[in-house]
Amino acid sequence: MFALKVADHGTVALVTKKKAVDSNTNLAQGGIASVFDQGDSFDLHVQDTLAAGDGLCNVDVVERVVKEGPARIRELIDLGVRFNRRGAAGDGLDLGREGGHSRNRIVHAHDMTGREVEQALLDQVRRHPNIQLFENHIAVDLITRSTRIKRGQVTTTHEDFCCGAYVIERRTLQVDTFAAPITLLATGGAGKVYLYTSNPDIATGDGIAMAYRAGATVANLEFVQFHPTCLFHPKAKNFLISEAVRGEGAVLIDAEGRPFMADYSSQKDLACRDVVARAIDTELKKSGADAVFLDISHKPAEIIRERFPNIHAKCLEYGIDITREPIPVVPAAHYMCGGVVTDIQGRTDIHNLYAVGETACTGLHGANRLASNSLLEALVYADAAARSVLEQMQSNGKQAVQPLPPWDDVGTSDSDEMIMVTHGWDEIRRLMWNYVGIVRSDKRLERARRRIEFIQNEIHDYYWHFKVVPDLIELRNIATVAELIIQCAAHRKESRGLHYNLQYPQRDDRRWQKDTVVRRKFVG
Template identity: 60%
Template sequence: METKTDFLIIGSGIAGLSMALKLAPLGRVVVLTKKSESSTATNLAQGGIAAVLGEDDSFELHQQDTLMAGDGLCHEGIVKTIVCQGPERIRDLEDLGVRFSRQPGNPEKFDLGKEGGHSRRRIVHAGDFTGTEIQKILIERVHEKPSVSILEDHIVVDLITECKIGTCTAEKDEKERCLGAYVLEVKTGIIHTFLAPVTVISTGGAGKVYLYTSNPDVATGDGIAVAYRAGARIANPEFVQFHPTCLYHPKAKNFLISEALRGEGGRLLNFSGEAFMEKYAPGLRELAGRDIVARAIDTELKKSGKDCVYLDISHKPAGFLIKRFPNIYARCIELGIDMTKEPIPVVPAAHYMCGGIVTDSYGETDLRGLFALGETACTGLHGANRLASNSLLEGLVMAHQAYLRAREIFSELRDRKAPRVPEWDTGGAVDMEEAVLISYNWDVIRRLMWNYVGIVRSNRRLNLARQRLIPILEEIRHHYWDYILTRDFIELRNLAQVAELIIAAASQRKESRGGHYTMDYTCKDDWNWRKDTIIKRTGH
């Protein structure tokens, strides 16, 4: 079945829904989400949005903090663009109905939080469930727009480009054109053809490529994988940020203990009850960058042989903790942990992809008519390591930037004659009767990546990971043509693709910087490696 629309948005997080709202007056908008409309990383975000709103703060300070966290690889132009738009984009959210926390006794001012790497209090939040509040309001506003449709349980299989269907008309110096996407409707198993002059990828990250992650189950790198296969460049996939503090409990899955706890005075303790961050980050201690804190915890765990460290904020008044962190407090109580009286067991977990699909300052990719927003994109804001709470900020600002550009080029793209796109052909594919073929490879990849391509890497580990991934990739290629596609298989295919990209980029970079640390090159090498790692599909 073929569906034509003006704008096709793949993903329903803060970037995708913000873009949908802005595009609604310009034409028909279809938003695709592979599970429910609220199954997003945005919905899990606890901390908040970094924005310059404090009297002692400035754009220059926020930019400096971002550049410091990015460890030499941030693109200064985009850092300035995104930071300077922060306050305006926060007002946009308030106008939509988002209610951020205000200072007790002074409701005119935001209750600004502080997190690791920030020199000032600048985190705008709604308690400790900021993402949930934003997701709820954006969904409500989108449903009020008659020109916007959200289709749940629809997962992208591949992008449709002119060259893919054999009608490439691009001149030598002209971009190839994206025409839309082939999309699996999960409940029926039908693969539909969605065509649009403008396609937006906002599918989030790829945390599920690792065994332990703070990400939702949908974070399988779909956007990065389909864009790579379509010929778009991918930048810096080796820079995976590991959040230092995920809740460690057998009944807790993907539950993050927000950076804000450390911002409010939380201390990290080893199994013996000793604070240890001073020896890894003198002065900054728990408020050092996430890469530093995660490596410190990893070192302590390897030294002790224990499964977790502890985050202790019990020295703060109980009333303050319950009001400031209601979500975290309630979840811990459910599991028998009273954070007002005892430390919280925590471990690092894969949290954020600092790299992704290469875009310009307006979210445009290498393909004409294709935009990428949010965690799936690489704008250059985060460099080698993301500053806390800059992710939601980037999603908001880049949605606005992309809207400005899409509005400008939409008429030209719409009026340009499009070739006939063939329907999806299943050929002789049959149903896959043994789901174990998928679950086994999924588990192998995630363990492989955690053990060999995790917080600390080495040439030997990366080579082993590459060699062990090769037969899995080959098996997936065969299955792709032999079996009828399912959501699980599509996610496995994308997960394996992203794993391959991370390993390739990590193997290229002969230094340690930001989220990439290797025992073979422990120092930063600005002379040779202060540059982005760029990977493009060969033979495309």
């Protein structure tokens, strides 16, 4: 969306690490939260978002995003997105409900909303003469210019201006220099930091890691959202059972068929994701079972097939008929609520560097994201960033692209020990799942900190001695993000939203109603 809005005013290089459709957006099932019903209001949507965020949302940001939602939805419709309609004439949007929402406000395209939105936008991108799409390219690092500041006898270096990125082409392994007066990170989340995730393989926290290494501020990385209901099957990989299934009346039950959510929340099965994920985690630890079950079989079969065609078809592939039997589900890492800190226009604290979507920390989600607010945030901030860039261009004129140094791999050699990379991947994801998962403790976090420090030293040594390859780049990034998650989680001595520590089970507004902010220290 950002590319489309700025492309009439300059050329755009759109870099994507695999195919353009490989993204969390493409897998988003539920929809986009926005106020369209007469019984709903902006105030109600704001209050639901604040309640989910558990005291850490930026109220001004929440109000802006919520109020801009309808305009961004209409913009998508104008671009060809086909949302479900209601009424005989199809003159209104069909609105679903998900956990944490007090009204029906989820605009959706069956249970494949993200795919529908992404396809419409990609169709526009591929037709635009000023946008060049670089598929199967992965960014290695941002390129920055240093500003050296001398105070007395001390000279400090701060990476102040972003000038582009070094990018490797997957097939040839050639690293090219992409120079640009404006760089925007829309690199998604970091679910692959964890052993079990609903995310695709691309979600390795690249934007967060690159921005942090360049000196940008990051925040609230302890707030990793675990989606309560991912399909549990030995042959299934990363398949999410949308929150909208519970919104349509599905009930969580244990192996004996007992509904259990009333034990944990007055909202029962429509409680927010953090509550439901911890409830399932508790039930599994109590029973020793591998999964709990999500049951919507009491609804008419034709309604289930019409509302959830993708989920119904996918479950059938694994021998599960959701119109007749419950679905085995487990929690899995799903969404990063923290990220690169931005202002209301999507600007980071590095000049000419913007961040939007899951890689950003805008202040909307606080300690826990409300269901279907993610695509909403991405749309609103893509628009805000585009407006900011165009205003900057209008004020300053077109900026000349500065010549930048080529990638330097002198002194490196081809790796003959890729086992270090594959072992590192597996070790990080397991330690994060076991020690920094849904429920944490000081002891677990300290174990994780010691281990990730050792792994980071190994990766650092390997990175500077061997030529870069995509798997090494992603390993380096998940290690960086894992270290930041551990650091943020260890710092917060309370339980709030998605962060639950056994030593500090209560929320502490007096001392901890604030963001956890981290910035890399540079040595001048």
